[in-house]
Amino acid sequence: MRELTYYVGSSLDGYIAGPRGEFDGLPVELDVAAAMNGLRPETVPTAFREAAGLAGASNREFDTVLMGAATYRAGGTPSPYAHLRQYVFTAASEADSPDVTAVAADPAAFVRGLKAEAGLGIWLCGGGRLAASLAAEIDRIVVKRYPVLFGAGIPMFAGAYAPLSFTLTENRAFESGAVVQTYRKA
Structure with missing residues (x-):
C-alpha cells in the first residue's frame, strides 16, 4: 500500500507560511536543498529542475502530489509539478492546467x-x-524546520484539536541551523 507523506518546510514555531500566505520567510538553505534534492528530486518544481541540475532526474519517492488551493496558486504556474500526478483540493471545478x-x-x-x-x-x-x-x-511527516520565528501565519496543521501520536525516526541537523525531522505514525 502506498504511503502519504507530509513533506513540508516550517518555521521554528510551526508555521508553513505567513498570515497572507507569504512563504519567502523560509530561507533557502543550500546545505538542506542539496541533501533533500538528492533524496527527493521530484519535490523540486518543474520550472526549477534544470537550474538545480535535476532535469533528467527520476522520481525516487513520490509519483503523486497533493496541494491545497492556496499552495497550488503559490506555485505561480498552471502545472507546478508536471513530472508528478498533481491533485489540487478546491471547490472550483477545474484547475488551470489539464x-x-x-x-x-x-x-x-x-x-x-x-x-x-x-x-x-x-x-x-x-x-x-x-x-x-x-x-x-x-503515514509519515518530514519537516524541514528552519531557524526562524514567524509569530503568526498558516500552521502546519490548521484544524480542530485532535491529538495523534507520531514517533521521531530521524533527526538530521545542518550547518545552516536547519533540521530535517522524520516522524512515523505511532
Whole structure:
C-alpha cells in the first residue's frame, strides 16, 4: 500500500507560511536543498529542475502530489509539478492546467483511494487546512524546520484539536541551523 507523506518546510514555531500566505520567510538553505534534492528530486518544481541540475532526474519517492488551493496558486504556474500526478483540493471545478486534477471530494476518502493504487508514495505538499483534514491518513511527516520565528501565519496543521501520536525516526541537523525531522505514525 502506498504511503502519504507530509513533506513540508516550517518555521521554528510551526508555521508553513505567513498570515497572507507569504512563504519567502523560509530561507533557502543550500546545505538542506542539496541533501533533500538528492533524496527527493521530484519535490523540486518543474520550472526549477534544470537550474538545480535535476532535469533528467527520476522520481525516487513520490509519483503523486497533493496541494491545497492556496499552495497550488503559490506555485505561480498552471502545472507546478508536471513530472508528478498533481491533485489540487478546491471547490472550483477545474484547475488551470489539464495536467492538474481538481478534487472537490472528501480529501480523506480520496487519499484512501490513491493509497490502494499501485505506484510510488504520495506527497502532501501543503497547506495547513488540507493537512489537518488528512491527519489521520498521514503515514509519515518530514519537516524541514528552519531557524526562524514567524509569530503568526498558516500552521502546519490548521484544524480542530485532535491529538495523534507520531514517533521521531530521524533527526538530521545542518550547518545552516536547519533540521530535517522524520516522524512515523505511532
